[in-house]
Amino acid sequence: MTTTPRSDGHLFPEGTVEPAYTLGEALGTDAAGVLDAVPDADRAYWDRARAFVQQELLPVIGGHWERAEYPLDLVHRLGELDLLRDGVDVEGFAPMSKAAAGLVSMELSRGDGSIATVAGVQGGLAMRSIALCGSEEQRRRYLPSMATGELLGAFALTEPTHGSDSVSLETRATPVAGGWLLNGEKKWIGNGSMGGITVVWARADDDGRVRGFVVPQETDGYTGTTLRGKLSLRAIHQAHIRLEDVFVPGENALPGARSFRNTADVLFATRISVAWGAVGHAQACYETALQYALQRVQFGRTLAASQIVQERLARMLSELTQIQVLVARMTEREESGTLTGEQASLAKYSATRAARSIAANARDLMGGNGILIENRVARHFADIEALHTFEGTETVQALIVGRGITGLSAFA
Numbered sequence: 001m002t003t004t005p006r007s008d009g010h011l012f013p014e015g016t017v018e019p020a021y022t023l024g025e026a027l028g029t030d031a032a033g034v035l036d037a038v039p040d041a042d043r044a045y046w047d048r049a050r051a052f053v054q055q056e057l058l059p060v061i062g063g064h065w066e067r068a069e070y071p072l073d074l075v076h077r078l079g080e081l082d083l084l085r086d087g088v089d090v091e092g093f094a095p096m097s098k099a100a101a102g103l104v105s106m107e108l109s110r111g112d113g114s115i116a117t118v119a120g121v122q123g124g125l126a127m128r129s130i131a132l133c134g135s136e137e138q139r140r141r142y143l144p145s146m147a148t149g150e151l152l153g154a155f156a157l158t159e160p161t162h163g164s165d166s167v168s169l170e171t172r173a174t175p176v177a178g179g180w181l182l183n184g185e186k187k188w189i190g191n192g193s194m195g196g197i198t199v200v201w202a203r204a205d206d207d208g209r210v211r212g213f214v215v216p217q218e219t220d221g222y223t224g225t226t227l228r229g230k231l232s233l234r235a236i237h238q239a240h241i242r243l244e245d246v247f248v249p250g251e252n253a254l255p256g257a258r259s260f261r262n263t264a265d266v267l268f269a270t271r272i273s274v275a276w277g278a279v280g281h282a283q284a285c286y287e288t289a290l291q292y293a294l295q296r297v298q299f300g301r302t303l304a305a306s307q308i309v310q311e312r313l314a315r316m317l318s319e320l321t322q323i324q325v326l327v328a329r330m331t332e333r334e335e336s337g338t339l340t341g342e343q344a345s346l347a348k349y350s351a352t353r354a355a356r357s358i359a360a361n362a363r364d365l366m367g368g369n370g371i372l373i374e375n376r377v378a379r380h381f382a383d384i385e386a387l388h389t390f391e392g393t394e395t396v397q398a399l400i401v402g403r404g405i406t407g408l409s410a411f412a
Contacts, residue, residue, distance in 0.1 A: 021295050021369075023376055024058045026050055026110070027287045031321045034328045035103075042100040048081050049104045053111035061112045062373050064235040068228070070194070071235060075118050079149025083108070086123030086273055088131045090143045098334050102276035102327070109280030113383025114235035116277050121190035121236075122146060124270040126153025129199040132266060133212055133256035142197065142214065152196030154217075156186040156241055157263060163188075164396050167260050171243065173202035173211055180204075180213065180253065182221075182246040188390070192217070192239030193224030199254070200243065201263055212257030213248045221246040232386035267391060271344040272334055274391045275327045278351035281380045281387065282323065282358040286316045288376045289362035292369070309365060316361050319354045326350055342404030349397035352388040359384050 030036070038046065056077060064071045078084045082093060087101030101123075108116035127146050130138055130153075145151040162169050171184025182202055192198055198215045217224055224239040256262060290313055293304040303309045330347040333339040359381040363370035371378045388394060403409050 019295070021292055021375070023288045023291045024054070025287070025291060026054055027290070029283055029287055029317070029320065030324065031317055032325055034321075034324045038099070038103070039097075041095070042097055042103060045083070045096065045100040046103040046107060049083055049107035052077065052081055052083065053107055057108075057111040057115060061115065061235060062376075062379065065112065065114065065379050066234070066373050068230070068234045070237045071115075072194075074115060075122075075152070076149045078108075078115070078119060079147065082147065084119050084122050084149055085127060085147050086119060086270070088123050088127045088143070088147075090127075090131075090147045091140070092144060093147055098272070099331050101273055102331050105273045105276040106280035106283070109277040109387075110284045111280075112235065113277070113281060113380065113387060114233045116280065117190060117233055117236050117386075120270065120273060120277070121155060122149070122153050124273050125155035125266060126191070126197070126199050128269055129155060129212060129254065129257070129266050130214065132269070133254040133262050134214075135255050137251075138214065138254070152191045152194045154189050154191040154194075154196065154198040154239070155266075156189045156192060156198050156200045158186060158188050160185055160187045160240070164393055166263075167210075169201060169203060169210065171200070171202040172205055173213065173248075174205045176247070179247060179249040182213065182215070182243045182248060184243050186239075186241040186243075188227070189224070189239045189241055190236055192241050193226045193237055198222075198224075198241070200248075201257075209258055210260040210263055212254035212262070214252045214254065215243075215246060215248055219246050219248075232382045234382075268341060268344060270391060271348050272327065272330055272339070274387065275323075275330070275344075275347040275351040278348070278355040278384070278387055279320070279323055279327055281384050282316075282320050282351075282355040284380050285355070285359045285362040285377050286313075286320050289313065289316065289365045292366050292375070296366075296369075303365070312361055312365050316358045319358055323351045323354045340404070342401050345392065345397040345400040348392065349394060349401060352384065352394065355384045356388060 083104050085096055087096045087098050105116055108119055127143055130142050146153050157166050159169055174181045195217050198217055200213045200215050201210055204211050221244040223242040226237045226239055293309050294302055296303045327347050330343055362377045363381050369375050373379055399410055
């Protein structure tokens, strides 16, 4: 009988010891060569993000995700590497194109959805709100320290009873001497309980318009409670926020935020980045499944030698390639200023749907090993569910696309 040595010197019968699988290599999957001509400046951001993912993130993130721990050391490291801005211009920092921001989102998502969401919240939402709607003084005061990760930022729009219909938000802003009083509640607010600042969107009592306010989280009346029991994005803290007569001085009101249109502009600017994130999740699932199939032996041969497995891999690669092409093209349109709302929604809708399909196929291909956190796919499978919902649910994106197709609004 052939045997395999154990660490304590005893022997196991051959075949009873499962080998260790190497599943974390970055394969750089790009079957259509979509990213072959990435400019050097954009590639520098991409390379930094990939090195961070391979060397610093993947070795530890599974444990953080499992324990629902927010790894602030990794967040600060993102700031040191200038990977938190999502393309927002900040004085003293090198230019970051929309393509570079997308590639960073893709690469961080390939590593972990929680960490990618940190960058999306910090740069894409909180920093962008201040960049687009803030005064010059506010931009100078907040953006540099947010770009480095020294100051965490949150974006508080969603409410417990207003998710997809966020335009109907009920948080109130009442003008008072010297500023405003805020009252209301917000939910699912990334970084909302971490002690930084929160960009709060509220409806003004005087004219009914939606306005934006920068609120330090230590302000009296502000309570951010970390949500527990999540099955997705477990390594970022999201909060339920209660605002009870929170006084905001006039200088903390964003002068360029005077209607929901301004809020929508911020969300529009992040939609392609979210689509890139879906590409990264899909790539992680495909590449993990491929590496597993080349190493896992069943019925005397690797899974990769089976016809049905090759068909599954081909299907996953086909779906991945389609969304890579789509998102890259939409990014080109965004760079040129010709991207429409319908196109941005189509990119997000298509990319997250494809990522879900690839994740499900990868999990199934890996059998029972596919549900182990250490084998990556289970984490991505769960995190894609959140990505599929936030920044506009699948239904909302479909209705935006449908309105563009028919010229008729079907929003209730």
